[in-house]
Amino acid sequence: MNNIRYSHMNHWKNIPYQRIDNFREFYYEDKTNTAYYSDWDRILRYQKALGFNGIELVPWDFPELLPLFGSAKAFKDFATERGIEVSGMFHLIDTAHDRSHHKQTFEEGKQAVDLLVQFGGTQLNSAPINNYFGNGPLSRDQIKVAAEIITEVGKYATDHGVQIGIHNEFFLAINKENHREYLELTDPRYVHYCLDTAQVALLGEDILEFYDTYHERICTFHLKDTATPNLPDEIRYSRDIEIVDDGTRWFWEPGEGVLDFKGLYQLMKKHQFKGWVTLETDGTPDLLASMALTRYYIDNELSPIYN
Amino acid sequence: MKNNIKIGFSLDMVNVQHQEPNRNRYESKYYWDELYPMIAMAGFTTVEIPFDPFWIFRGGSGVPFTKYCVEVKFETVAKFVAHLQAQGIEKVAGIHFSPTIFMRNDNLDFYFDASNYFGGEAIRYAAELGCDYINVTPTPPYGLIQHYHGKNNDWEADFTKRTIELINNFAKVAKENAIKLALRNEYWSLLRNQNFEVFFSQLDDSVALDFDAAHLRIAEQNPSEMVKKFANRIGSVHLTDTAFVDDAKIWKTPLPEYPQHRATQVFRDLGFGNTNLGELYQTLESIDYQGWAIVSCRQTREPMRALLRSRNCLNKIISQPEIVNSK
Numbered sequence: 001m002n003n004i005r006y007s008h009m010n011h012w013k014n015i016p017y018q019r020i021d022n023f024r025e026f027y028y029e030d031k032t033n034t035a036y037y038s039d040w041d042r043i044l045r046y047q048k049a050l051g052f053n054g055i056e057l058v059p060w061d062f063p064e065l066l067p068l069f070g071s072a073k074a075f076k077d078f079a080t081e082r083g084i085e086v087s088g089m090f091h092l093i094d095t096a097h098d099r100s101h102h103k104q105t106f107e108e109g110k111q112a113v114d115l116l117v118q119f120g121g122t123q124l125n126s127a128p129i130n131n132y133f134g135n136g137p138l139s140r141d142q143i144k145v146a147a148e149i150i151t152e153v154g155k156y157a158t159d160h161g162v163q164i165g166i167h168n169e170f171f172l173a174i175n176k177e178n179h180r181e182y183l184e185l186t187d188p189r190y191v192h193y194c195l196d197t198a199q200v201a202l203l204g205e206d207i208l209e210f211y212d213t214y215h216e217r218i219c220t221f222h223l224k225d226t227a228t229p230n231l232p233d234e235i236r237y238s239r240d241i242e243i244v245d246d247g248t249r250w251f252w253e254p255g256e257g258v259l260d261f262k263g264l265y266q267l268m269k270k271h272q273f274k275g276w277v278t279l280e281t282d283g284t285p286d287l288l289a290s291m292a293l294t295r296y297y298i299d300n301e302l303s304p305i306y307n
Numbered sequence: 308m309k310n311n312i313k314i315g316f317s318l319d320m321v322n323v324q325h326q327e328p329n330r331n332r333y334e335s336k337y338y339w340d341e342l343y344p345m346i347a348m349a350g351f352t353t354v355e356i357p358f359d360p361f362w363i364f365r366g367g368s369g370v371p372f373t374k375y376c377v378e379v380k381f382e383t384v385a386k387f388v389a390h391l392q393a394q395g396i397e398k399v400a401g402i403h404f405s406p407t408i409f410m411r412n413d414n415l416d417f418y419f420d421a422s423n424y425f426g427g428e429a430i431r432y433a434a435e436l437g438c439d440y441i442n443v444t445p446t447p448p449y450g451l452i453q454h455y456h457g458k459n460n461d462w463e464a465d466f467t468k469r470t471i472e473l474i475n476n477f478a479k480v481a482k483e484n485a486i487k488l489a490l491r492n493e494y495w496s497l498l499r500n501q502n503f504e505v506f507f508s509q510l511d512d513s514v515a516l517d518f519d520a521a522h523l524r525i526a527e528q529n530p531s532e533m534v535k536k537f538a539n540r541i542g543s544v545h546l547t548d549t550a551f552v553d554d555a556k557i558w559k560t561p562l563p564e565y566p567q568h569r570a571t572q573v574f575r576d577l578g579f580g581n582t583n584l585g586e587l588y589q590t591l592e593s594i595d596y597q598g599w600a601i602v603s604c605r606q607t608r609e610p611m612r613a614l615l616r617s618r619n620c621l622n623k624i625i626s627q628p629e630i631v632n633s634k
Contacts (some may be wrong), residue, residue, distance in 0.1 A: 012326040016565035028572040030579075032608040037326045038570065062362075063411045067454045067561035240379055243368040245336035287331045 002307045003273060004101055007054025007087035007299070008047050008295075011221065012287060014064045015040050018078065024269040031225070037288075040075075042066075044082040046288055050295045051287045054087030055079065056278050057119065072118035080120075084248035087221070087276045088123025089116045093153065096129045096146035097138055097173065109153030113162050123220050123276055124151065124157055125167040125194040128182065135173040140292060143178050147185035154190030163219045165194030170202035170250070171203070171241050172237035188217060196222035199250050199257055199294060201229035208263050215271040222280045223294075225257030249283045253290045255297040257300070262305060311597040312588070312620065315353035315400045316346055319605040320613050323370065327608070336369025337544040340394075342610065347366035347395025349614035350621075353394055354537070355601045356436070358404045358429035374432040385433040392417050399436040400599045401543060403491065404429035406473075413455045419469050426473070427480050429495070435555060439599065440543050441486050442517050446470055448495040450561040463555070466497060467481035478511035486588055489542025491517040494525040494553065495563035514544025519603070520582050521549035522573055526558070531590040544591065546621075548580030549573055564606070574606040576613045578620030588624045 003102060019027055019041035025034040035043065047055065055063075076086060091112040092262040095101040109126075116124055129135065129146050138146070150164065157164040166183060168174055174182045183193065195218050201207050228250065235241060242250070252262050281290035323333045332338045346354060360373035369380050371387065381387040388399065395413070400463035426443065427557045430439065446452065446466070456462040474490070481488040490510075492498055498506055507514075516537055520530045522545075552574045557566040564573050577584070591600065602621070607613035 013330065014325045016325060017570055019568040022569050029572050030514050030608050034327055034572075034608050035570070037328070038565075064562060067451055070454075242366065243334045245380070247332065247335045247337050254567060275359070283331060285331055287326075288328075307447055 004268075004307055005054060005087070005103060005275065005276040006052050007056050007276050008052040008291060009090075009278050009282070009286075010058055010061060011280070011282050012037070012043055014061070014149045015043055016064065016068070018068060021223075040078065041082070044079055044084045046050070046291065050082045050291050052279060052291065052295075053084055053086055054276055054278065056088045056090065056123070056125070057121075059092075060071045060117075064293055067275070072115055076120045077119070086116075086119040086121040088125055089119065090122045091124050091126040091221040092130070093126050093128050093146070093150050094130065097135065097142035099145050099148075101259050102149050102152075105149050106152055106156075108207045110156055111159050113153070113157045122162055124162050125164060125165045125220065125222070126153070127169055127172060128166050129172050130176055131171055131240075131268050132173045132237045133171070136175065136237060138173050138178060143174070143182050144185055144305060146174065147182055151187045151190055152186065158190050163192050164190070165192045165219050166201075167194040167196055167222065168203065169199045170236050171238075171240075172190060175236060176204040176233075179205070182215065182303070183214065192219035193217040194220045194222060196224065197259055197261070197264065198222075198224040198226040198257070200253055201226055202221065202231050202250060204230045208267060211264060211267050215267070215273070218273075220275050221277045223254055223255045223261075223277050224280045224282075225259050227252060227257045229258065251281065252285045253281055253284070254279070255301065256293070261302060265302045265305040273306075310592045311595070312591055313400070313597075313599050314351065315355055315398075315599055315601045315616070316349075316450040316614065317349040317355040317357065317601050317603040317605070318371070319355075319357045319403065320517075322606065332459075334368060334370060336382040336505045339369045339371065343391060343394035343396055345611055346614060349618045351602070351614070351618075353400045353599075354391075354399045355401045355403060355442075355599075355603075357403050357588040358401055358425075358432060360408055360425045362465055372427065374435065384432070388436060392631070399438050399536050400601065401440040401442060402429050402436070403432040403440045403444070406445075407444065407447040407451065410455060410634075411444040415456065415466070415469070419473055423473055423476060426477050430477065430480045430484055430486055430488075431467060433486050438512050439487060440489055441477075441481060442489050442491045442543060443474065444493060444496075445474060445490050445498040447495040448493075448558075448561060448563050449497045449500060450495070450563060452497060453559075454561045463497065463500070467501060467506065470497075471506070474514060475511050477584045478514050482513055487515055487542050488513065489515040491519060491545070492522070493519070494522045495558045496523055496524065499526060499558060516540050517543045517545060519545035519547055519588055520584060521547035521580065524582050525553050525573070526550055534587065534596075535594065536592050538594045538596075541596060541598060543598055544587075544596070546577060546584055546585065546587070546600050546602045547605075548575045548577050548582045550575060550580040571594045572603065572606050572608075576607050577602055578623075579616065584620070585624050
């Protein structure tokens with residue numbers, strides 16, 4: 001069995017059908033490719049065909065996904081029938097720097113863990129805090145307070161068989177200047193780290209040095225590339241910068257940007273990483289093409305180094 | 308025949324919530340900047356905007372579906388309106404608000420509190436945009452409410468009572484902002500299961516009705532007859548098309564826009580269904596309707612094409628309604 005298990009981050013947005021049985025008829029209604037992207041049956045089959053046996057879900061999926069299937073377990077069973085398992089789920093540790101909000105923050109974290117358990121997943125990859133714009137810069141005390149609440153959620157997660165992984169993003173209030181301090185303030189028994197390669201590179205970290213230093217904390221990866229690492233403060237701290245007016249992309253498929261994934265896989269081999277590696281291609285115009293492109297890159301460039 | 312019917316186009320043709328290749332472009336301002344002049348080029352100089360609170364929580368880049376997003380990109384709503392006018396769009400006729408986004412758990416207080424707050428926001432946004440009306444979807448789909456609240460045997464009565472309070476509060480806010488409030492009763496609504504006229508009688512007298520051709524047709528009602536019957540309560544009209552026949556009670560399912568037993572595009576581009584839009588348009592003329600008739604292609608596969616298809620269809624309706632009727 002391989003040490004790396006590959007998953008795919010669900011950026012498909014809402015998929016409105018469980019399974020389209022009248023596929024040809026539906027296609028002929030308007031003769032567009034909508035029929036190819038409208039049911040979970042086909043989406044999961046695409047993933048299976050391309051060797052991504054896990055799926056990571058996101059909270060904005062649930063208002064349609066849960067009523068569509070009736071329950072998390074029903075979705076889990078549906079995916080299992082197609083050889084796919086839920087690897088994890090994304091979550092936000094909302095208003096982490098404000099202790100007066102912690103009761104609600106913890107309750108939301110608890111609900112996320114419980115839901116993930118119903119889906120059969122184990123990785124709760126969590127943005128540690130809200131955006132820098134409107135919240136930063138944080139004081140030392142606010143960083144400590146933020147570390148406290150994720151540790152509390154982490155304790156609950158651990159008790160329920162879930163690993164909570166800090167998923168930092170380049171525009172969050174935990175940012176370049178306090179990223180490592182925050183990580184070190186969390187309790188390593190309960191709080192792990194999801195290394196999103198592009199996000200952390202955009203933040204200004206050397207991902208190879210960061211992984212080598214913190215490899216014992218890193219429980220999973222979000223695998224994605226960027227062409228613009230080490231963004232200046234004025235971009236990272238600006239308002240609603242994740243989606244850019246002119247269509248500029250922060251994220252690219254592995255191999256299509258400038259990050260050293262071969263170096264990363266050498267380190268993963270050195271540290272004998274075992275766990276989920278999740279392809280994330282937010283911003284792509286074609287998730288299926290990005291998935292296929294990445295599968296080729298993994299098979300031909302990365303797997304020969306470490307699998 | 309000259310009439311005073313005012314035609315506009317709904318921006319709900321840009322489906323930001325569902326998957327398709329190139330969908331991501333809808334989230335960037337450049338897409339909208341290109342779209343606005345195309346709307347005008349297709350002969351539509353007025354738009355309706357769907358209010359979508361998702362774009363407050365999500366941020367967004369120029370998606371004009373909330374006041375927040377517009378202010379981030381244009382500083383003020385007035386500057387956004389000026390931007391539209393510079394692109395050939397003279398007016399935002401109205402806003403559509405649906406509380407369905409808040410039907411996501413078994414907490415009814417959450418649903419009604421969030422709906423009340425964001426409905427008020429939508430009305431105030433409409434006022435700042437210079438709109439004439441706000442359309443309100445009165446309830447989420449029947450099946451969606453039942454999914455979360457069905458374990459309570461009396462949920463329909465309780466939900467209806469609180470919906471009346473919610474809408475009457477919207478009516479108060481709408482009056483304060485000099486906006487006409489019109490209910491858009493979708494075919495999947497809880498109210499379809501009830502005596503609508505009894506429900507309607509409990510609402511503030513200022514509340515009007517929106518008549519959506521496709522919704523009425525799917526609910527097995529004749530749009531033209533409904534328009535004649537409620538001629539003095541019309542708040543707005545939606546010109547929509549469908550070929551869907553609900554022969555499996557899809558309206559009672561949680562996602563009624565997506566019939567699970569047989570996939571289909573419920574709402575077709577104008578002219579590609581079999582709704583009798585020509586007859587509806589003639590009826591509106593016959594009652595001397597002077598309000599807005601908004602074209603909506605909410606499930607179109609391509610917004611730019613939907614604009615041109617709609618213009619083609621309207622040209623036929625307006626000059627020769629019998630052509631469209633003959634499908």
